[in-house]
Amino acid sequence: MANQPLLQIKNLTTSFRIQDEYYPAVDNVSLNVNENEVLAIVGESGCGKSALALSIMRLHNELNTKLEGEVNFKGQNLLSLSTAEMNKYRGKEMGMIFQDPLTALNPLMRIGQQIEEAMRNHLDLSDAEMKARSLELLKKVGIPNPERTYMQFPHELSGGMRQRVVIAIAISCEPKFLIADEPTTALDVTIQAQILDLMLELQEQMKTGIILITHDLGVVAEMADRVAVMYAGQIVEIADVYTLFRNPLHPYTRSLFNSIPSAAEGSDRLHVIQGIVPSLKNLPRTGCRFSNRIPWIKESAHESNPTLHEVEKDHWVRCTCYQDFHFPGDAEAEKI
Amino acid sequence: MATPAVNNNNTEIEKVKSPSGFKIIVREFIKDKVALISLILFLGIVLYVYIYSMGLDTKEVTRVDIFNQFQEPGPVHWLGTDYGGRDVYNQLILGARNSLTIGIAITLITSIIGIALGLLAGYYGGWVDNVVMRTVDFVLVLPALMIIIVYVSIVPEFDVRKFIFIMSLFYWTSKCRLIRSKALAEREHEYVAASKTLGTPDWKIMLFQVLPNLSSIIIVNMTLNLAGNIGIETSLTYLGFGLPESVPSLGTLISYSRNPEVMENKPWVWLPAAILILVLMLCINFIGNALKRAADARQRLG
Incomplete structure (x- = not known):
């Protein structure tokens, strides 16, 4: 592993303007991507994963977006570059794979x-x-x-x-860094597998650092070295892929895993995470952002200003509520 | 769209290849006989008018010859003469040339302004969009017709170029709006973002990626506008606020019919110009509609 990460995101905040006020869609995100590493970012729709990817490439319309923090690529802060300087990085040093291949290609060329x-x-x-x-x-x-x-x-x-x-x-142009924004979402399952194999193969050949954005945990398991789970613009848990799949801690991560339909167990009902992602405007700015979706967990379990805690080496979890978390059905079992 | 067939060899692969834009247009015209005839007729008229008018001198043609007033059509004057004894046929040719030149020039100039501003506004959005669109709104609320009429009456030696200028000043707005709305939709497509991730500068994306995707709309709109612009010139001149008699146009010829005597008894003065306008307008509209269908796969005949 290289001593300096290929891409280092420090306290990145991306805010969109809605009626003359800025609302952060990506809130204080810090990440590292090393060379020859696949970092997966998972989270449900609207949690800010695509906004984060577009911020790294600086593809947001600059007239109504505000970027704060740092995106250091090989030691150079991309956010401080002019558009012309940025264009030297785009394509040559960093590339992007888009979700929908139909619209990502110009129909007339x-x-x-x-x-x-x-x-x-x-x-x-x-x-x-x-x-x-x-x-x-x-x-x-x-x-x-x-x-x-x-x-x-x-x-x-x-x-x-x-x-x-x-x-x-x-x-x-053989970039050292790639962002793949849900590269398989628009494809059917057999093709998905082929495309993922292809990406892995190319990644091994070219030693690229990849940020893979997806909401498919199966894809994560196959592709990723490390996983960051995002919720409501924040990273709530980050760990390497084995740790995360073996021992997910944050309530949101656990709920996600619990929501995967499984053929093995005879569970008759699929777990559903209560409520919806709050919209950008109504997002609570203080306290644990996931708290209103797990209302059965008492207030005192949450931190008033949740930060990331390192529970074991390179395994970070936001807020303390993970310690007291249980699923509603398991409540009695735990009390006994 | 060609039906896919089993490809056994390369020649068949070539056949399966979907037709290019130009081929689609050609096919549309072959299927639509009216449009094809219109196109041939229109090109024929344009070529004839421009080539024939090269041998004509405007001063010579518009020189008053009082002794030849209102000659009926005959071997010397094919279409007779008007009240100034001027040959109607020669005036018709020169007039058609001037009217076409005005129509084409206004269409081109307004298109260039409209496309450039509309593309900028639609592509960048934000304050750029606001500035351009408020300018468009401002131009739109001006009483264009009144300003044109005032300008025509004030400016001495009104000629074709000045006419094109004052018309272009007001008629670019609708194009700008059209292009802007389409560019707004187009810039949201991922290929624009994809192109940005490859390090392509904005102006290149605008010109070489977004603009070609708007070309069908632009071509159709320009064609249909051409008819409209010729019509505006003719009607303004007919009302007496366009070109003076020293610069013949289709409008000046028709305006002679304001005299009831000419209108009733000397149709050779104004009828040819009226018919020519009718023919040109119909031709352009048929051509425009064929292009429109070619641009929209659901409406295609061919």
């Missing part, structure tokens, strides 16, 4: 042109060299007939093929 876009921006190659490299990339991501695909338009490809192309575009 041939696949070849789109793969060459990043090379055109960053590398000084001739047209022939770019074409050769594009074909090589297409072959690398498992496209059976690169020559033909090179000349095709996005609508002529299937969903899985498109996502392969999107991956090819993201890795075209």
Whole structure:
């Protein structure tokens, strides 16, 4: 493991403007991603995982978003760069794989042109060299007939093929760092497995640091080295993947695991987390943000200003409520 | 859309390839005979008018020859002469040229302004959008027709160029709104964000990614606008607030019919211009509608 992390996020807060007031969608998040490491970020819809990813790439509309904190990439704070300087990093040093491959490709440009876009921006190659490299990339991501695909338009490809192309575009300049924002959500299950295998294979080859954003714990188990669980804009638990799956601590993490349908046990009802994620405007700014979704846990169990606690080495949990947490059905069992 | 077939060899793969934008347009025109005839007729008229008018001198054509007043159509003057003894046929050619030039120029200029501002407003949003859109609102609330009429009466030696200028000043707003609304929708697509993650600067994304995706709308809108702009020129001139008689246009020819005597008994003065306008308008509209269908897969005939 390198002594300096590849990407170091320090107290990142992303606030969106809603009617002239800023509301933080990502609240004081600190993260490290090392080289050759896959960090998965899980959480339900609207918990700020995509907002975090877009903040790292600085893709938010700067007119109504405020970014605070630091995003250090190889020691350089990306948030202090001008757009032109940022463009030197985008594509060359860091790439992004999008959720929906249909919309992530320009419908009017041939696949070849789109793969060459990043090379055109960053590398000084001739047209022939770019074409050769594009074909090589297409072959690398498992496209059976690169020559033909090179000349095709996005609508002529299937969903899985498109996502392969999107991956090819993201890795075209061999970036050291990739963000994959729910790369398999728009695909069907068999294709998902193929795409994940492909990503793992490429990751091993190129030693990339990856932030993988997903809400699929199965994907996390397969891909990730470390996992960060996000809730309501904050990281509530972060640990390496084995620890987290073996010993999830935060009530939210435990609820998530409990919500996975399982074929093995004969449980007749699936666990449902009560309530909904509070909207950005109504988010409680003090206290444990998860408290109103586990109302059976008494107030005193929560910290008034929850911080991350290191329960064991590299396993951090927010708030103290994890110590007293139990599921409603288990209450009697625990009392005896 | 071509139906996918089993590909045995490369020639068949070529066949399966979906048609490019240009081919779709060609197919649409072949299917729609009216549009095809319109297109041929329109191009024919435009070419004939521009080539023929190169051999004409405006001063010569508009020189008053009082002895030849209101000649009926005959071998010397194909379409007769007007009250100043000027040849109607030559005026018709020059007038059609001027009207077409005005229509095309206004369409192009307003499109360029409208596309540039609309794209900026839609792509960036925020205060940029606000500034551009409030400017559009401001221009829209101005009584455009009145200002044009005042301008025409004040400015000495009114000619084609000045006419284009004053018209373009007011008619870019609707285009700007249209492009802005489409750009707003387009910038939300992930390919824009994807392109940003590759380090492509904003202006490149706007010009080479977003703009091509708006091209079908722009082409259709420009075509249909062309007819409208020719119409505006003609009607203003007819009302006497457009081009002077020394600069013949289709409008000036028709405006001679304000004289009841000409209107009733000397139709050769104004009828050809009226028919030509009718034909041009219909042609442009048929062409525009065919393009519109080509841009929308659900409405295509071909």
